[in-house]
Amino acid sequence: MERPLTEHIKNDGSVLSLKEYEAAGGYQALRKALKMTPQEVMQMVKDSNLRGRGGAGFPTGMKWSFVPMGDHAPHPKYIVANGDEMEPGTFKDRVLLEGNPHQLIEGMIISAYAIQADISYIFLRWAYHEAAKRVKNAIQEAYGAGYLGKKIAGSDYSVEMHLHTSVGRYMCGEETALLNALEGKRANPRSKPPFPQVSGLFGKPTIVNNVETFSNIAHIIDKGVEWYKALSKSPDGGGTKLYGVSGHVKKPAIWELPLGVSLRELIEEHAGGMMDGYKFRAALPGGASTDFLTEEHLDVAMDFTNTMKAGSRMGTGTVIVLDDKTCPVGMVFNLEKFFAQESCGWCTPCREGLPWTAKILDAIEHGRGMMNQLDILSFETVYMAPGNTFCALAPGAMEPLQSALKYFREDFERHIKEHKCPWD
């Protein structure tokens, strides 16, 4: 089984240097792309069926196709790697950033060429200090080797790259909020349309893609569309996917696997099953803002369509496992406290609704709850449903809550009837 994204990442945790990356074939795809037209590069990415790895799964090539091209297109155009990775339970981009930053940089340069961008940014979350050092160094190496700057790799194309390390706020992961942060502002989301492809950073055409998404690009150009599509087990999209599992499992980690492996394979095979003394109860399949899946969903393929059919989303593909010794109400309280804290405060349903939700869950978890509060919680999930809020933060926050009310109703009721948390 091929693992293009991680095969050159070293086991000792050290970074792949420019020399080592080049020895493994690195930057050949860039040379190849620079001999193609930008349209040909974009077409290959479209044909590859690569879908965004940040959580929404939007087709990458289609996203790019909305950027104005040609002599009359506004410049400078921007391309931005979203390395905010603040979705709780998600730790996949860290692996790529720390292990093989040149793979990301090469993917970004090729992508920049496809949309004829002039300036690129890597937006990195605050907590990734080690990744920041390695990415900064890799950018310098790439400049030194002529892959960045004026007339790169002997071509007529020029592109600059900067690293921005964030100062911590979940909201920055939303692409329009991220652009506000890059402009030095509060990371409030912007209204869409206009979409960033037309009016993004400083009002210029901008593409924002996830770190893992960009890390695929060089491989598509290098080995071709048919090879790339065949990596996937799913008709849903091409390529491999970085999956992960955390919680009380024997071997929590990240693995690169064909897109579309089952939840059961992830938990039982790769994560080694549950730790001794713990039983599987449910899982959030793709980070904090996805609906719980339960035992009956273990054979669901972890791709975009099948997780949706099962009532959830693939999200970031990093699974958080709930076991029988952890209180599901406490877990949901923990999640909603996080969302309430990280709400940017821009729109009323989110700013007011999330603290209200967290307050009710606090009461229930600590034995002060009342039965009618379960109806209020159900109401909240409608009140903050998609379409009622400015961005996807609050609807995302409602996903674990609405599924918890469905699957763990008895647990909520026990807390209220017994006036305490049964797990205490």
Next chain:
Amino acid sequence: MAETKVIPDQAIKEITELFHHVPKKSATCIEALKIVQNHNRWVSDDAVKELATLLEMSPDEIDGVATFYNIIFRQPVGRHVIHLCNSVSCYILGYEKIEDHIKNKLKIGFGETTPDKRFTFLPIPCLGTCDHAPAMIIDEDLYRDLTPQKIDDILERYQ
């Protein structure tokens, strides 16, 4: 500009160097706040005012940005800042035991600083190292797979 300058010349120089990257000075606001904090350890009201003049923004605009982000400190902090992850995977793996242990040992809760100014103790959202939960960052150093026993050794390294 305020008479007593709180932003050191070196920081002003570092901020000014960023201006040529961006279409307007205000776009460097977050970087500028980071630079001030690197030099002064926190961002005081006077620093906000001086930064406003430098970046051609109002002090309120600067404060709006400074208070939005988790890692910009608008109050003085101790010599070392402990950021303990309190998000979901660390919850499942028992970060609350670590929190209690640190509270008992340092006699401070989240948001507080020890009287000798050695530590400030803060919660932080997910550190992206969930396969090694519970986790924390002290200053810029990441610690994973925490147990109460490990905490004692780790804290000793920070004086």
